[in-house]
Amino acid sequence: MEPELATKIENADLPAELKTALTDLAQSVDVLAPQLPAGPSRRIRYFLGQLIAEVTDATVDTHWWESTCDFIVKTAQDRGASGQAAVAAVRKLQPILHQQLGPYDQVTLREITADTVFRICLLSDTLTEPKKYFVAPNAISLAQAHFNKYAWFRAIYAGKAPVGFMMIVDDPDKPEYFLWRLMIAEPFHGRGYGRQAIQCLVEYVKTRPNATELLVSCGQGEGSPEEFYVKQGFVSTGKIEDGELVLRMSLV
Numbered sequence: 001m002e003p004e005l006a007t008k009i010e011n012a013d014l015p016a017e018l019k020t021a022l023t024d025l026a027q028s029v030d031v032l033a034p035q036l037p038a039g040p041s042r043r044i045r046y047f048l049g050q051l052i053a054e055v056t057d058a059t060v061d062t063h064w065w066e067s068t069c070d071f072i073v074k075t076a077q078d079r080g081a082s083g084q085a086a087v088a089a090v091r092k093l094q095p096i097l098h099q100q101l102g103p104y105d106q107v108t109l110r111e112i113t114a115d116t117v118f119r120i121c122l123l124s125d126t127l128t129e130p131k132k133y134f135v136a137p138n139a140i141s142l143a144q145a146h147f148n149k150y151a152w153f154r155a156i157y158a159g160k161a162p163v164g165f166m167m168i169v170d171d172p173d174k175p176e177y178f179l180w181r182l183m184i185a186e187p188f189h190g191r192g193y194g195r196q197a198i199q200c201l202v203e204y205v206k207t208r209p210n211a212t213e214l215l216v217s218c219g220q221g222e223g224s225p226e227e228f229y230v231k232q233g234f235v236s237t238g239k240i241e242d243g244e245l246v247l248r249m250s251l252v
């Protein structure tokens with residue numbers, strides 16, 4: 001382990017069990033990283049450094065550790081038997097971190113910054129089949145936003161943790177606003193973050209000129225978010241556009 005990381009863990013005011021679990025993870029990453037291609041090897045070390053900073057420094061205000069754990073597990077699982085120690089170390093660490101740093105229950109929509117954009121894009125990599133086919137990767141959404149003057153996009157945060165991405169067509173000349181993209185990273189599914197993000201969005205859209213309804217469209221079939229939208233108050237219009245079912249929510 002890099003001496004600087006070892007010192008951070010040693011000097012931090014943390015429970016002994018957490019220090020041991022962090023050290024085990026750092027040591028398993030030391031074994032894993034040299035087996036990886038240069039890019040992932042650098043990335044896993046950088047993410048580990050971020051994770052240790054999040055745990056040991058209360059002033060760090062963006063927490064990626066759950067996404068980092070997901071990244072380490074997926075990377076380690078790809079290495080088969082030689083990744084098993086890293087997977088086990090993450091599994092041991094996760095519940096301790098949840099207890100130490102969580103819960104992340106307050107959802108907010110925040111601007112994406114130069115510091116966060118890279119990892120906001122990587123949140124898309126957490127989605128697995130079949131859910132990942134229902135939304136474009138965040139990097140593509142941000143590229144499309146660059147060419148659409150009405151695109152309004154935000155990172156979805158739960159507490160200090162960026163957990164997802166949302167983008168709408170925010171055209172003040174039209175009464176209907178369109179939810180263009182929404183995703184919550186898979187490690188965070190089922191915690192109510194998607195529901196809270198829709199509530200934040202509805203509050204925002206209600207402040208926009210002429211807003212009378214919020215539209216969304218989605219693919220159907222296994223993994224479809226249709227039922228999620230219905231639970232949030234969207235109603236099917238019965239219309240299919242570009243192969244997707246259009247739903248609407250009245251804002252008045």
Ligand SMILES: CC(C)(COP(=O)(O)OP(=O)(O)OC[C@H]1O[C@@H](n2cnc3c(N)ncnc32)[C@H](O)[C@@H]1OP(=O)(O)O)[C@@H](O)C(=O)NCCC(=O)NCCS
Nearest residue numbers: 134135182183184189190191192193194195218225227228
């Ligand atoms: C759809 C998505 C945003 C939901 O986010 P989430 O944070 O997991 O959802 P929540 O935990 O807030 O769930 C709220 C409710 O919807 C339900 N729900 C969530 N996803 C669902 C799905 N795919 N199918 C059916 N119900 C779903 C939950 O069970 C929960 O029900 P409850 O209120 O009765 O307990 C997330 O699954 C996702 O990012 N999916 C992949 C991308 C995608 O489909 N985006 C939409 C593109 S149009």
